[in-house]
Amino acid sequence: MMGASLGRFHAEWRRRLQAGVERAPELDPRSGVWLIRWALVALLVGSTIYLICGYHGGFERLNGIASGYPDWLWEHLTSLGDERLVFALSLLFSLRYPRLFWSLVVAGTIAALYGRGFKALFDASRPPAVLAADLFNLIGPAHRHASFPSGHSVTAAVFCGVLLFHSHRWGWRVLLTLIAVAVGLSRIAVGVHWPVDVAAGLMGGALAAWVGCRIAQRWSGPAANPVLHLSIVILAAFPAMSLLYDPGDYSSAVPMVRILGLAGLVGMLVQYGLLPWRSLARVDGLR
Template sequence: MTPPLFPAQTLWRWTFPLACLGLALEVALTCTNLPLFEVLHRIFSFLPPLLWTHWTALGDSALVPLILFPWWRRRPDLLWAALLASLLAFLFSHGLKHWIDAPRPPAILTVTVIGPRLLHGSFPSGHTTAIFTLIALLIHGLPLRAPGMRWTLILAGLAVGASRIALGVHWPLDVLVGAAGGWLCALAGLAWARRWTWGTTQGRWLPLLMLVMLAAFALFRGSGGLPGVFWSEKAFALAMLILGWRAGRHAPPPPAKTPD
């Protein structure tokens, strides 16, 4: 029997980021970034602002990694890959932001902004990059086999990207490139972690320490300017800490590797 030209796993790995980059190229070449933003922003305005602020909070780089807390003891390899992927995602997002320094919608248009009125550093969307780094890590790192769970995560990530347009602080092009970049950073982080396993042996404490520090930051930081999410963010961080603590108590440690 002839094997398929493109195995299902390969299609799941590359179709989404290539589709996002293809759409981004189409938007850029047709100069539809601004009119598409206006249409989407107008449509999204029919939903309550509190919905969009909570969706956008899910892309907060201080909150997104906390979702990995329940796996800290059972899957140190996943947390190590997440740490490496997060480093790549940070360099990708903030490197392009400072290099390109694209104006945000409020700097060009008269637009209703929910939350802080940001004017610069638009490209790419950091929130979208962060959430899709996590989503690709879960899909390919756990890995998630059920298509329903995969599509649920992807739709949740797209809702985070849509929230950046709804809040009036990002263009569609920012969201598309951020989604593709986050996904590719996750794949690179997984590949890097397989080659450099220090964070799953001698350095396995480092990813956990980073999660604890992020949780403490999320619990004790002040308001970020997004209306209605202050206590929700605290509750989320506390819930992830509790889940991580319970998982650490009840999950058996990974089997020790025997020397060759």
């Protein structure tokens, strides 16, 4: 009896995964062009700052302007660049849109290689390691190493970039771009990254999103593989859970971080447990 029930549950779950795979909308090529332009603009901005003002150029001015706004604003924005939040948020749509989820997995892998690779290669010093404490506004911990590129900017750009790639509306493209840029600017505002770091992060994240989505389009089989899909979902649940007991270094953003982490976990349980079970119970009730 139990074995039969589990078998039916598994079949219903696989049916939902297949329905999600077939739900994938037709992509708008203009979204891909938008991402390429995003990356080129970020490259142009970063290169201009570096060539004219040097690696540290623009930091004190931008950090000073940002200090005129409340700390809680920057703490909330910068917390959105925590890669664990991306795992949590992805659990909200992983089963309904498995192709989108798979695109994020591929793009995220590329982005992680880019960000961590260059951090290890350059190990550039951050503002707290270079500037006296009274010369800039520091919010949160004083990170000192692995400055280039900004990891939070990479994370925000790749997540927003993947969503943008699958968007058909101009307004959504603008909003997602602005969110990623705001997260990047918050890293300057909290005093732990140079503008060049942020520009490089936004460029790399956007390119990773474009490349990852193109690869996922051509190599779409894993999106429909139940074992691989569920394995990735389970792995994503662990960083989402960590947000509940380790919400980060920015105190005012702790409630938001925990709520989003919990939302991702609840969304996972609803998609992969409650809804299939309710569907089977409804069928049994009609018999």
